[in-house]
Amino acid sequence: MYADPLEQATKEFAELLSAGAQKLGITLGQDEIEKSISIPKENYDISSTLPFYIAGKIRKDPAEIAKELAEGMTKGKYIDHAVAVGPYINAFFDRREFGMLVIRSVATDPEGYGNNALGSGRKVIVESPSVNPSKPWHIGHLRNAILGDVISNLLERSSYTVEREDYIDDLGLQVAESLWGYIHLPGKPDKKFDQWLGEQYVEVNRMLSNPEIKKEIDDLQKEIEEGTTENARKAREFAEKCVEAQYQTAFSYNIYHDVLIWESDIVRARIFEEAMGIAWEKSILEKPETGTYAGCTVVNIKDIKQVVSGLGDVESEAKVLIKSNGTSTYLAKDFAFHMWKFGYIPSRFKYVKFMEKQPNGKPLYSTAAEGEQKEFGNVDMAINVIGSAQRYPQLILKGIFTLLDKKKGVDSLVHLSYGEVGLKEGTLSGRKGGWIGKERNYTADDLLQEAIKKTKEIVERSGRAFAEGKADEIARSVAVAAIRFEFLRVAPEKRITFSWEQALNFEANSGPYCMYAYARAASILEKAKELKAPAQEDFDFLTDGYDYALVKLIAQAPRIIAKAAREYRPNVLTDYLLDISSTFSKFYETMHVINSGEAETLRLAIVGAAKTTLGNMLKALGVEPLEHI
RNA sequence: GGGCAUGUGGCGCAACUUGGACAGCGCGCUCGGCUUCGGACCGAGUGGUUGCGGGUUCAAAUCCCGCCAUGCCCGCCA
Numbered sequence: 162m163y164a165d166p167l168e169q170a171t172k173e174f175a176e177l178l179s180a181g182a183q184k185l186g187i188t189l190g191q192d193e194i195e196k197s198i199s200i201p202k203e204n205y206d207i208s209s210t211l212p213f214y215i216a217g218k219i220r221k222d223p224a225e226i227a228k229e230l231a232e233g234m235t236k237g238k239y240i241d242h243a244v245a246v247g248p249y250i251n252a253f254f255d256r257r258e259f260g261m262l263v264i265r266s267v268a269t270d271p272e273g274y275g276n277n278a279l280g281s282g283r284k285v286i287v288e289s290p291s292v293n294p295s296k297p298w299h300i301g302h303l304r305n306a307i308l309g310d311v312i313s314n315l316l317e318r319s320s321y322t323v324e325r326e327d328y329i330d331d332l333g334l335q336v337a338e339s340l341w342g343y344i345h346l347p348g349k350p351d352k353k354f355d356q357w358l359g360e361q362y363v364e365v366n367r368m369l370s371n372p373e374i375k376k377e378i379d380d381l382q383k384e385i386e387e388g389t390t391e392n393a394r395k396a397r398e399f400a401e402k403c404v405e406a407q408y409q410t411a412f413s414y415n416i417y418h419d420v421l422i423w424e425s426d427i428v429r430a431r432i433f434e435e436a437m438g439i440a441w442e443k444s445i446l447e448k449p450e451t452g453t454y455a456g457c458t459v460v461n462i463k464d465i466k467q468v469v470s471g472l473g474d475v476e477s478e479a480k481v482l483i484k485s486n487g488t489s490t491y492l493a494k495d496f497a498f499h500m501w502k503f504g505y506i507p508s509r510f511k512y513v514k515f516m517e518k519q520p521n522g523k524p525l526y527s528t529a530a531e532g533e534q535k536e537f538g539n540v541d542m543a544i545n546v547i548g549s550a551q552r553y554p555q556l557i558l559k560g561i562f563t564l565l566d567k568k569k570g571v572d573s574l575v576h577l578s579y580g581e582v583g584l585k586e587g588t589l590s591g592r593k594g595g596w597i598g599k600e601r602n603y604t605a606d607d608l609l610q611e612a613i614k615k616t617k618e619i620v621e622r623s624g625r626a627f628a629e630g631k632a633d634e635i636a637r638s639v640a641v642a643a644i645r646f647e648f649l650r651v652a653p654e655k656r657i658t659f660s661w662e663q664a665l666n667f668e669a670n671s672g673p674y675c676m677y678a679y680a681r682a683a684s685i686l687e688k689a690k691e692l693k694a695p696a697q698e699d700f701d702f703l704t705d706g707y708d709y710a711l712v713k714l715i716a717q718a719p720r721i722i723a724k725a726a727r728e729y730r731p732n733v734l735t736d737y738l739l740d741i742s743s744t745f746s747k748f749y750e751t752m753h754v755i756n757s758g759e760a761e762t763l764r765l766a767i768v769g770a771a772k773t774t775l776g777n778m779l780k781a782l783g784v785e786p787l788e789h790i
Numbered sequence: 791g792g793g794c795a796u797g798u799g800g801c802g803c804a805a806c807u808u809g810g811a812c813a814g815c816g817c818g819c820u821c822g823g824c825u826u827c828g829g830a831c832c833g834a835g836u837g838g839u840u841g842c843g844g845g846u847u848c849a850a851a852u853c854c855c856g857c858c859a860u861g862c863c864c865g866c867c868a
Binding site for chain 1 (some may be wrong): 791792793794795796801802803804805807808810811814815816817823826827828829830831832833848849860861862863864865866867868
């Protein structure tokens with residue numbers, strides 16, 4: 162169903178190797194052989210370390226084995242011939258056949274090229290970024306949101322059905338603080354609502370040292386949690402206004418969701434009570450009558466340790482789900498919510514359209530007190546994009562869930578942990594509001610504005626101009642590409658120390674660089690008189706240069722997407738994008754396409770396939786490829 | 791005290807999960823390239839005991855053990 166040119170070539174190579182091993186009197190399984198095969202960066206098309214493996218089975222010099230295997234190899238459809246280099250077997254493709262295969266793979270379904278069958282229809286819910294509804298997104302939240310978005314894209318392109326969910330904690334202390342500020346402080350909203358809330362929140366935080374105010378806020382939070390009073394209604398209204406504002410930021414970065422789940426609705430839907438019932442039935446809960454946890458409902462840590470590792474020596478003996486005063490902990494709510502995600506609890510949520518239409522054309526649903534039934538949840542896999550600081554609670558959650566369901570807990574609940582974003586001058590602490598204010602602004606909105614400014618400067622300096630009337634749109638796209646790429650090129654688990662200089666890099670190794678390669682490809686195709694499908698003979702005009710290098714790179718797209726999705730590592734994608742962009746740039750500088758005589762048909766086809774591949778990869782990155790930037 | 795993550799040329803990163811052929815890329819620095827498809831470009835050069843010490847292996851940045859440094863976490867908070 163999905164084209165994967167390398168799959169066929171690899172399979173054939175494996176068969177030829179298998180036949181060779183057979184002659185040496187060794188029978189090997191397909192997977193044993195395929196494990197030894199790799200695609201080298203240069204010099205050869207496909208390689209194998211099989212001689213080492215065979216040498217381990219029979220007493221013989223691997224170089225000798227390589228020689229025999231290479232010399233004995235017959236020509237296949239895609240494999241032309243092989244040479245032994247020391248103990249390695251390196252093979253060359255039949256370029257006519259392989260070239261045709263690649264170009265055709267792209268042309269058959271251009272939109273879908275790069276997609277693969279990895280997920281085969283399984284349903285996954287991706288939770289991100291779950292920012293408190295009391296402040297604007299800062300660059301740390303942005304990293305989360307971008308990670309979640311791209312992982313979702315990658316999974317979608319890998320045949321998963323993806324639900325993009327955002328969990329809104331509208332019962333938290335932060336919302337109570339904001340509401341208290343609104344009631345008691347003189348300032349009223351006079352700018353983007355999340356920004357205003359954030360500034361006010363800093364203000365309230367300063368007043369927290371006053372125990373009376375602290376007490377008032379705590380009471381307010383309890384009131385909100387009970388959910389019946391005017392203040393509770395007001396808190397939700399507040400939070401909704403804030404989320405609306407935050408989503409303006411999301412949209413400006415091409416980030417979209419399917420559904421918002423509000424904590425107040427989880428409470429309202431009484432999912433929690435049902436979850437506890439099931440947990441009692443599965444006898445994973447205890448209610449000690451004496452000791453530290455007297456009167457609490459808890460899970461024993463010993464039990465958790467039996468199913469997950471990496472907790473270390475934990476001092477406490479149990480994790481509390483229901484406190485002795487009868488209220489539930491965050492962990493308990495999260496546990497209940499995950500039971501909903503995995504379909505243990507029939508959905509009692511009601512949904513409304515929070516937004517009729519996001520810029521991507523789709524509605525954004527939200528849980529609500531009243532509304533329609535929808536089929537959200539009940540998934541095969543849940544991915545939570547959450548900072549590495551929350552590793553421990555996430556591991557506990559996974560442990561408890563595993564006690565409930567061994568298979569799903571271990572395999573299907575994924576904490577996609579990422580390193581926090583810091584600043585040279587210190588940490589991004591929402592509590593102290595160090596990232597907001599007049600002097601230092603590290604909000605996602607500000608970052609985008611800076612990047613847009615830089616984009617416009619670059620265009621101005623180059624003496625070119627944006628397409629008529631499209632300056633803002635193009636500048637935003639390029640800016641988004643720069644920022645997304647910058648956050649994604651670093652492996653998720655690594656911390657990022659944010660620097661403006663690095664974030665606003667538009668040269669090689671950047672999102673704009675990749676967009677530029679795409680635009681150049683588009684430009685060639687625009688100027689071409691005629692585009693036609695190449696015949697096999699056209700591939701005789703392939704050289705050893707960048708044209709063939711491009712063909713080989715294009716062939717890798719489906720595997721790259723699958724690898725990035727399987728490992729939850731978008732930097733696999735950015736690496737590849739860079740590789741293919743840079744190879745295209747070299748091709749562009751050194752080989753002419755238009756009016757290149759007999760080679761023109763082939764080269765145009767390669768440019769076309771490269772453009773399609775680059776375009777699909779940029780889309781996976783969350784960037785709309787533009788033909789003119 | 792324990793757990794987890796990170797440590798790769800001056801700087802930012804990749805390769806580690808699944809051990810393989812001279813450790814890749816960008817920035818910086820030095821030098822060079824626009825009368826042919828878009829200079830947000832391309833080429834050449836500079837720069838590395840992969841934190842340290844052991845071990846396993848034909849082969850270690852990669853696996854194992856120990857140590858050092860940095861960060862985060864270990865609540866009847868959310």
